[in-house]
Amino acid sequence: MFETKNLSPQQLSALTALFLAVPIGIAFLIIENIWIGIIALFLTFIGSYYLIGFVLESFIYRKIKLIYKFIYQTKASKREETYYKYILPQKGIDEVREDVEKWAEQKSAEIELLKQNEAYRKEFLQNLAHEFKTPIFAIQGYVDTLLNGAIDNTEVNRRFLENASKNIDRMVNLVEDLDEISKLESGEQPLYKENFVIQDLIKEVFETLSIKTAARQIKTSIKKGCEAPIMVFADKEKIRQVLNNLVVNATKYGKNNGSIVASIYKTDGAHVLVEISDDGIGIAEEHLPRVFERFYRTDRGRSRNVGGTGLGLAICKHIIEAHGQTIHIRSKIDVGTTVGFTLATKRN
Incomplete structure (x- = not known):
């Protein structure tokens, strides 16, 4: 079936010129003879085609070109001028409308992001x-x-x-x-990456914070089956800071006589997953997407009464992302919280 909604200016000019030329050619054919009718049809078609094309390009697509310049808000480069001259005129009005709608959606998304x-x-x-x-x-x-x-x-x-x-x-x-x-x-703090055994670093952090955990009778351990040494490639002192912040949080929001367990898994040949879990008060689900924001505190899980600056998890997130890795959190009220992050495996 013949579609007219995506016609280019040339196709639209040709179609309109044909509609004008055919009746004129038929009229001359009836009044005069077949050759005069053909010549009249041909001349009318050619003249109408160029006239209509000129009008479309001069008035309609000149306005459309201004719209595109407004959208991009830049002085046209040679490449853009080529686009305006040769590519844009090939587009149908509906294609231009789709471009403008995409631009409007993009600007709407940018405005929403600015509001957020x-x-x-x-x-x-x-x-x-x-x-x-x-x-x-x-x-x-x-x-x-x-x-x-x-x-x-x-x-x-x-x-x-x-x-x-x-x-x-x-x-x-x-x-x-x-x-x-x-x-x-x-990026002012460079990363000094090295190979080290992640279990050894976790044990050092547990030992450093043993006075705090012992005060609440919280037991710290590495999960059974995760004891085998695994080498990672990262900034050891920065990862020590991450582990320290996570264990301190697990101690603050853990329960007396509770436990803090570290788990280490090789997810593939290039990454290692490290998780710190507690069996404390947990965090409500609606708060989980925001716990890595600066100063964000939940009513229950991040009370100011337990002290701290409210920046610990934000620092953890920045350190892990500076390594090109990811950090996540899982939690449930009165069940506990698990914070996990990935690290790169040993480099030769």
Whole structure:
């Protein structure tokens, strides 16, 4: 069946010219003779074809070309001028409409992304202000109290100074974590990759944090069947930081007399999967997509009462992604949480 919706300007000109030429040719054929009718048809067709083509190109496709220039918002290069001159006129109106619709969808998606980024920026600034405001106001309260006479009271002056010192430490940790993320995002911190046994590093982290885990009677272990040494290729100290953050979180949100288990698997010849699991309070499903955002806290699983800067998982994500790898989380309320990440296998 003959389709007319995707005709090019040349095809449309030819079809219109044919509709004009045939009746004229038939009229001359009837009035005069067959040769005059053929000549009239031919001349009418040629004249109409070029006239209609000129009108289409001069008026319609010149406007369409302006639309394309507006879409791309750039001064046309030689390549674009070639496109406008030879390729664009071959397109049907429906094809042009599809291009404009695609452009509109793309711009709509960009606007939506900008709105999301703006909302994220506002939320980030609010959280940042809150994180700084809390220790600053606490320090201000302790210092004002001491200056107003409490400094001479030996029963409270040392306790107030110790509390002020703790809040200063909290601010220092916050600034250091923010600086760490900024450097990771900008690529200012190079990765010093080497081959090492991931199980050995996990054991070192468990040993380093043994006082914290013992205080809550939490047992740390490597899952049975995962003890065989596996070599990975990564920045050892950066991965130590990731493991440290994950084990600290598992300790904070784990349950007394609970457990933290590390699992290591070879997923294929090029990647190793490392998982840190706890049997703690867990995280609600609706919060899981956002737990790697800066300062994001859930009502239950990320309470400010347990301390921390709220940047630990964000730092983990940046470090793992700087390695070109991925990090994920699985969790269920009152069952526990598992955070896993991939690393590259040993390089020769």
